[in-house]
């Protein structure tokens with residue numbers, strides 16, 4: 095299955111696995127030399143192991159993309175990335191700590207026009223996510239206009255490695271306890287990152303810091319990625335949903351129809367957060383029509399026509415908030 099403008103590139107693994115293989119041979123060679131046995135094939139074997147790792151990686155990601163594309167929610171997001179005309183490259187996670195992320199080639203083009211690119215590094219509102227925080231920029235703001243989105247969309251990279259039993263020695267994005275969470279399965283994590291990539295390739299990203307109950311989602315694009323991932327999970331039969339940008343479970347009363355955007359302090363905070371995401375109306379409508387997901391708060395909003403109400407709530411968020419004011423050019 096080929097998806098236009100989306101490619102999977104496992105080549106980062108070639109040198110990593112080749113080196114690992116060489117190191118193993120190096121130990122082996124020492125032993126062999128002691129036993130006076132000659133070993134000459136290590137270079138060729140190492141290169142072969144590296145290429146094989148890259149091939150397996152591509153195969154695994156293509157399988158996961160097939161799973162995502164097989165759902166209504168997944169197809170909407172993947173098609174939106176394809177339709178952007180920008181290129182998304184999915185490649186292995188090469189860091190040591192557990193995570194996955196989507197990066198824009200140009201942050202200014204990835205972010206909606208006149209929206210801030212960065213969240214302040216010293217903000218108490220960003221306990222987990224430091225992806226938008228190159229220290230030199232956030233510590234020395236310089237001209238604010240340099241750090242405001244211009245929209246238009248950007249090429250993007252998505253870095254994620256699912257657990258692959260035959261590739262034990264490469265860094266998996268999530269392992270151990272994290273990988274066992276019912277809302278962090280490989281296709282679910284990939285979907286979450288694809289929603290970021292959708293926003294970046296379409297120039298739709300916003301990272302407005304959230305306050306109140308929605309603070310647990312940190313900023314608007316994480317709120318959206320987690321909300322859409324929960325709809326995706328629900329569509330695929332999952333009932334345990336994610337309740338923050340860490341590993342909390344969404345409280346059961348918020349998963350019921352009308353609960354997530356209900357007329358409660360949590361619901362109003364969620365509506366404000368959604369309004370601040372400035373979700374593209376055509377994608378909003380497509381997602382709201384996904385009937386196969388029992389948890390689909392966007393459908394609830396469309397049915398109740400509360401979108402205008404959500405915009406009002408968003409405005410009341412802006413008034414008197416130091417944080418939001420800081421980021422307005």
Ligand SMILES: [Zn+2]
Nearest residue numbers: 286290316319
């Ligand atoms: Zn995210």
